[in-house]
Amino acid sequence: MKIKSLLIANRGEIAVRIHETAKRMNIKTIGIKTAKEPNALYLRLVDDVVDFSDSQDEIPEFLDIERIIEAAHQSKADAIHPGYGFLAENPYFARRCEEEKILFVGPSALAIFKMGNKTIAKQIAQRYNVPLLQGSQRTIKDSKEAEDIAEKIGYPVILKAAAGGGGRGMRIVEKASNMEKMFRMAANESEKAFNDSSLFIEKYVRNPRHIEFQIMGDRHGNYIHLGERECSIQRKHQKLIEESPSVALDEKLRIEMGEAAVRIAKAVYYHSVGTVEFLLDADKNFFFMEMNTRIQVEHPVTEAVSGIDLVEWQLRIAEGQQLTLKQEDIKLAGWAIECRINAEDVQAGFSPNLGIIEKVSFPKGKNIRVDTGITDYSVITPYFDSMVAKVIIHAENREKAISAANSALKKIWIRGIKTTVPFCLAVLNNKKFKDGDFNTSFIEKEMEKLYYNEEEDEMLAAYVAAFDFAAELETDRSAKPDFERGKNISPWVLNKRLKSL
Amino acid sequence: MKLLKPKKKNDPEYIAVSPAGKKYVIRNPFSEELRINGHKQDVKIFEDKEGFTFIEFKNKKYLAEITDKSQNKYTVLLNGLSYSFTIESPISYKRRKYLEKHKQTNKLEIISAPMPGKIAELLVEENTQVKEGEAILILEAMKMQNEIITQVSGKIQKIHVKAGDSVSKDEVLMEIER
Numbered sequence: 001m002k003i004k005s006l007l008i009a010n011r012g013e014i015a016v017r018i019h020e021t022a023k024r025m026n027i028k029t030i031g032i033k034t035a036k037e038p039n040a041l042y043l044r045l046v047d048d049v050v051d052f053s054d055s056q057d058e059i060p061e062f063l064d065i066e067r068i069i070e071a072a073h074q075s076k077a078d079a080i081h082p083g084y085g086f087l088a089e090n091p092y093f094a095r096r097c098e099e100e101k102i103l104f105v106g107p108s109a110l111a112i113f114k115m116g117n118k119t120i121a122k123q124i125a126q127r128y129n130v131p132l133l134q135g136s137q138r139t140i141k142d143s144k145e146a147e148d149i150a151e152k153i154g155y156p157v158i159l160k161a162a163a164g165g166g167g168r169g170m171r172i173v174e175k176a177s178n179m180e181k182m183f184r185m186a187a188n189e190s191e192k193a194f195n196d197s198s199l200f201i202e203k204y205v206r207n208p209r210h211i212e213f214q215i216m217g218d219r220h221g222n223y224i225h226l227g228e229r230e231c232s233i234q235r236k237h238q239k240l241i242e243e244s245p246s247v248a249l250d251e252k253l254r255i256e257m258g259e260a261a262v263r264i265a266k267a268v269y270y271h272s273v274g275t276v277e278f279l280l281d282a283d284k285n286f287f288f289m290e291m292n293t294r295i296q297v298e299h300p301v302t303e304a305v306s307g308i309d310l311v312e313w314q315l316r317i318a319e320g321q322q323l324t325l326k327q328e329d330i331k332l333a334g335w336a337i338e339c340r341i342n343a344e345d346v347q348a349g350f351s352p353n354l355g356i357i358e359k360v361s362f363p364k365g366k367n368i369r370v371d372t373g374i375t376d377y378s379v380i381t382p383y384f385d386s387m388v389a390k391v392i393i394h395a396e397n398r399e400k401a402i403s404a405a406n407s408a409l410k411k412i413w414i415r416g417i418k419t420t421v422p423f424c425l426a427v428l429n430n431k432k433f434k435d436g437d438f439n440t441s442f443i444e445k446e447m448e449k450l451y452y453n454e455e456e457d458e459m460l461a462a463y464v465a466a467f468d469f470a471a472e473l474e475t476d477r478s479a480k481p482d483f484e485r486g487k488n489i490s491p492w493v494l495n496k497r498l499k500s501l
Numbered sequence: 502m503k504l505l506k507p508k509k510k511n512d513p514e515y516i517a518v519s520p521a522g523k524k525y526v527i528r529n530p531f532s533e534e535l536r537i538n539g540h541k542q543d544v545k546i547f548e549d550k551e552g553f554t555f556i557e558f559k560n561k562k563y564l565a566e567i568t569d570k571s572q573n574k575y576t577v578l579l580n581g582l583s584y585s586f587t588i589e590s591p592i593s594y595k596r597r598k599y600l601e602k603h604k605q606t607n608k609l610e611i612i613s614a615p616m617p618g619k620i621a622e623l624l625v626e627e628n629t630q631v632k633e634g635e636a637i638l639i640l641e642a643m644k645m646q647n648e649i650i651t652q653v654s655g656k657i658q659k660i661h662v663k664a665g666d667s668v669s670k671d672e673v674l675m676e677i678e679r
Contacts, residue, residue: 079632103612168644173636185639188621189646236645347583352617354670359552382617383545413553413564414581422581453582457563459537460544460556462512462525463586464565465575469588470515 003027003079003103003319004379007072008046010083012373014043014295014388018081021311024199030075033067034061036383038329041375041398050075056393065093072102079103079318081311085385086295089116101426105318107217107293111268115291118162125288128263133279133287134380135202143183147176159183161197167237168193206302207439208279209248210234211286213261214302216313217270217337218323226306227260227299227332229275232440235350240443241427242298244305246424247398247436248280257286264291266483272317272358273310282439295391297340300369304336304394334394335401337354339409339424341372341382341389346423346451353418354380357388363411367394380417388419396437402428423453516594517586532667545667573579610653612675614668618642622664625675637675640668655679 005028008015019029019042031046035053050071052061061067062182063086072080080102082088088106089114099106106112114120119138126132134153140146150157150173159182161169169190171182177371184200190199214226230246231239249257277289299310308325309391317323344350357378358370362370372389374380380388391408395401406428409421427433432446443450512529519525522624528536535558545557546565556563556579569576573588585628623640625631636648637657658676662668 080569107648185646192641192646193644206535284554343503345583354617361551361553376522382643410580413551415553415564415566418583421583451582455582456558457521457579457582458584459525460563461565461577461579462519462586463527463530463535463544464538464546464567464579465570465584465586465588466517466525467530468567468570469575471574472511500646501554 001080001103003315005030005075005077005079006105006315007050007068007075007077007080008083008116009036009043009080009087010085011040011062011384012372013298013387014083014373016045016373017371018311019045021309022033022081022315023395025312025315027250027315029076029373030071032061032071035380036061036381037377039374039377041378046076050431059159063094064220065090067434068093069096069100069102070278072097073100076100079315081104081105081314082294084294084297089292091116095170105272105314107268107270107272110489111270112293114162114268115264115274115293118160118164118290120182123287124231124267125264127269128260130264130288131286133202136200139198141201143180144197145181146173149201151175154205156206157200157201158204159186159199161186161194162200163189163194163196163198167200167234170237171290185430195258204396205279207288207445207488208281208417209246209439210239210277210278210289210311210476211246211257212277212292213247213258214273214275214294214310215261215265215270216273216310216317216325218317219267219271220318220322222323223260223262223265223270224323224330225261226302226308226327226330228254228257228311229301232438233442234432234440235443240299240340240342241424241474242301243398243401244301244336245332247286248284253284253286260286260288264288273314297387298338298392299339300371300392301336304333304369304392305332307333308331335398336394337401338390338392339405339428340387340420341391341412341424342386342420343388343417344386344420345418346420347418350420350423350450352380352386353381354381354382357414357417359413360415361411361413362389362391365408368392368408369394381458386415399434402434422453436471439462443446504673514591516589516591518589518594518597520585526666536661578605608679610651610655610677611673611679612637612649612651612677614640614670614672614674615649616642616647617670618647618668620662620664620666620668620674622644623660625657625660627660628656631657631668631677640661649674651677653679 006022007030008018022029029046030048031043031052035042055061084252087093091109093114094104094109136149156174159171169186171186173179173182187197210231212229217223227248230243233241259491265274275292277288281285343353345353359376369392375387393401393405409425432438508575515527517525525537535542556565556567561582566578568578576583576585618640621641623638625637631651633654638649639650640647640649655677658678660675661673
């Protein structure tokens with residue numbers, strides 16, 4: 001069945017990203033408008049908008065299954081793309097789409113369910129000879145049980161949300177006395193994020209690399225992988241910089257891990273694009289972590305090195321088309337790096353930096369791709385996650401990619417909010433990162449300073465402050481009421497004002 | 502860009518002091534020459550057609566924005582990082598130095614919300630002792646549970662919030678007596 005119109009049940013950069021490919025494929029796109037972000041960029045791009053602004057429900061708009069289904073019928077959409085997060089890995093949602101004869105752009109509800117439940121996923125991995133970490137084979141009921149298992153497999157252990165992903169509902173427990181508190185926090189967070197507080201426990205590998213494989217499968221039994229992504233640069237289990245390929249893999253290990261990933265996909269008759277995540281320890285042993293049954297934030301690095309549009313294949317496979325790409329057709333060329341630009345204050349412990357983007361400008365260039373959901377006057381609200389853009393660089397090799405990423409990030413100009421750009425620059429300029437010598441503890445262990453600046457930066461800032469202060473002194477404050485006291489006035493404006501006095 | 506020359510004959514001098522106590526002596530900021538701590542270098546402040554304010558220095562461009570100011574206290578965002586200063590004249594700087602020497606240290610530590618969010622859980626009660634580095638409450642923001650940690654040891658004097666409360670940035674959460 002050819003998809004004629006597509007409801008995008010998501011927001012931000014991924015809604016924009018999905019729209020772009022759909023448009024190229026002559027598919028009409030429909031976006032969802034919420035009262036939280038009525039002027040968002042994606043709403044200006046899509047062909048049609050369904051309005052959820054009146055939503056009074058406790059359920060957030062992008063999680064409201066029945067309303068989204070109804071909106072699809074109303075707007076005559078024949079397919080729904082869930083993007084990532086929200087309902088992307090909700091088997092009940094995929095099932096409801098199937099029942100309502102709406103194409104769900106993703107795998108089957110059953111595949112989502114099996115992979116979404118980490119205990120089932122682990123059983124499958126075990127059956128198909130994919131290496132696993134020791135731990136509970138099912139969810140644990142309380143912190144006492146967690147302590148018992150931890151006693152057996154040895155500390156440190158990690159508590160994980162059974163329904164989880166994206167680092168939420170995860171806690172590392174170093175010793176028995178911390179178990180109760182950590183169990184409570186992980187369960188709380190998991191309940192909030194996934195509506196399911198069940199946890200499981202496993203052995204925690206210190207300082208592993210996070211390596212994941214992009215896979216694709218269709219409804220006709222064809223499966224391939226598109227190589228790996230290196231996602232070890234993480235803070236509190238949130239990925240911040242990703243690459244493809246990884247310096248840690250040679251061709252032999254790539255084939256071995258890629259085949260293991262494909263085995264998992266086959267086991268659940270996976271028909272869409274998906275990601276199998278592994279931990280890689282210092283001795284290059286790999287362990288199955290989980291499978292993400294959706295398009296991922298970091299998919300563009302794979303697109304860059306493979307030259308394949310993953311969203312296009314997601315849509316084609318959903319239509320029932322054959323995966324015509326064969327494993328031997330997949331040639332990965334060059335090196336790609338993605339930097340996530342989040343609205344966070346790196347100088348204040350990465351706290352969310354809310355506000356209005358007064359002005360924004362991104363670098364342009366042949367090997368620079370910017371996926372973003374923001375533009376001038378976009379509002380960063382507390383309702384959604386803090387990522388505002390992704391900058392993806394593709395170059396011949398890793399060294400060139402790092403240097404190109406460095407100059408591209410220095411050409412991002414944003415006024416109104418603070419972002420993680422200075423953090424990304426600090427990583428890109430770190431010697432160990434440049435040498436490829438890093439793992440998931442990199443940020444904690446190797447970075448003395450979490451942002452990049454040069455010696456003269458503070459001096460120049462001091463100059464700007466002194467300039468403005470002097471300009472204010474020059475204006476005769478007693479003669480005019482000062483309506484703008486304490487507000488942001490650029491030194492330029494002040495200077496112009498001074499001249500016209 | 503032609504910048505306004507000051508009316509006074511002698512070059513005015515300003516002292517920007519960072520929170521770490523670093524001192525920048527800036528002579529005549531209106532000249533197109535940066536004269537800081539005795540160094541001399543060409544500098545230009547300009548606005549581009551997109552509306553960004555830049556400083557051009559040693560052939561490099563820096564995006565600058567004053568994000569906060571009240572009286573002589575400034576926060577400047579330069580290339581995405583915040584720098585705070587108080588601007589003093591040579592005379593007020595002397596006075597400040599004098600006052601610093603004779604200042605008493607504050608006994609009450611105010612813990613305020615570093616970000617907007619919801620209080621997920623209080624980990625301490627009033628009148629209990631806490632140690633530096635101890636988690637005192639959990640603040641939920643952007644779907645993450647963040648532990649708020651005290652930087653001082655002391656007794657919890659007062660708690661202004663309860664679990665479930667929504668708080669805005671900088672809202673006072675607790676007071677700790679050192």
